[in-house]
Amino acid sequence: MISPQLARALRVAGLRWQPTTGDRFIIDQPGFEGDVFAVSDMTIEAHEFSTGTILGFNGTTEWALDEVALDDALWLPAEHQLRALLAATFRALRRTAEGYEVETVLAGETSVFAADDPADAYAGALLMLIGASVDEFDADFGY
Numbered sequence: 001m002i003s004p005q006l007a008r009a010l011r012v013a014g015l016r017w018q019p020t021t022g023d024r025f026i027i028d029q030p031g032f033e034g035d036v037f038a039v040s041d042m043t044i045e046a047h048e049f050s051t052g053t054i055l056g057f058n059g060t061t062e063w064a065l066d067e068v069a070l071d072d073a074l075w076l077p078a079e080h081q082l083r084a085l086l087a088a089t090f091r092a093l094r095r096t097a098e099g100y101e102v103e104t105v106l107a108g109e110t111s112v113f114a115a116d117d118p119a120d121a122y123a124g125a126l127l128m129l130i131g132a133s134v135d136e137f138d139a140d141f142g143y
Contacts, residue, residue: 001036002076004028006123010077013130015085017075019046019055028074036076046070082122089129093118106132 004026017023023039026032037044039055047054053070083090089104099116102125113124 001078001117002082002119002123003117004074004076006120006127007074007076009127010123010130011074013127015075015077015126015130017070017073019053019070019073019075022078024076024078025055025073026076027068027072029072037073077119077123079119079122082119082126085126086122086129090125093121104129 001024007026008028011017017025019025019039021039025037025039026035027037037055039046045056047056055068055070055073057068077085083093086102086104089106091103091105091110092101094101094103096114099114100118100121102113102118102121104111104113104125106129111125111128113121113128115121115124
């Protein structure tokens, strides 16, 4: 599972979350450290309102928690979601003696991202891709 630090970095970089069943998240506020939740049709559902998305806790007995704003939830994307977000830039995932490497190619340039966990290696590659897209966007508009 991706580390909360990398999940925060992805959010700050601009990655947006549209909650779907099976997505894992933490509540990014004091008092919830170590608690990981999963969106489920039975217990935690995403409710869309004109004011934003709310994650509703349906019938949970262990928490006195009815709902949480999406802004207070930190998405922990799974490996397959991170790989899908890399899209055509993704080339390979390799196991190494130290952990894992994700290889990407963007504009003909190969990059490799290493981490102990494959999800964190994917997240590193996605951070680079988001950064490159922002740089390209800025260049296109003369910023």
